[in-house]
Amino acid sequence: MSTDKTGAPTEVTAEADRFTISVDGQRAGFTEYVDRDGQRIFPHTEIDDQFSGRGLGSLLVAGALEQTRDAGLRVVAVCSMVAGYIDKHPEFKDITDPVTDDVKRLLAQR
Template sequence: METVRDNKAEQEFELTVGRHRAVAAYQMEGETIVFTHTLVPKAVAGHGAATKLVRAALDSARDRGLKVIPQCPFVAAYIDKHPEYRDLL
């Protein structure tokens, strides 16, 4: 798998797997990043792409000192399962 990239112009974290592109979309609200949805193509679903994408996005938010609002159910579930990210809420 390739590296997760923050496409700030599109407000999406991106991960390209082969010819497929997975994204975690967000909106910035001051010092808060709101994750609105995660989209992983069916062809690469179930292989850890969403996990890698969300982990990198949350690590980026932490590095930038941002608070997180997980409107996306996948991001919310990821934070619930990984308590080390709860301080970002």
């Protein structure tokens, strides 16, 4: 468990198709994922407006990427928030795959 910029406790939780972040037990946002062929594809991340500016997006993405690495999966960052985090944290580049046309087709069919 970590804290946001206000010092409030946060928790990142894995669910069936998303990771969620909670602040003081209240859900504040999520990042969706699709697992396929050893890859975890991240198409979308959202933080509720009332929680903006507290660093929750970074905490959420960091937790999601760490859990993805621990699961032995590779990351495909379709979501700009996830891609931006990886650009700033090169320690995740070794598990990152490019967004291919095949990935785009898969997401378009969802």
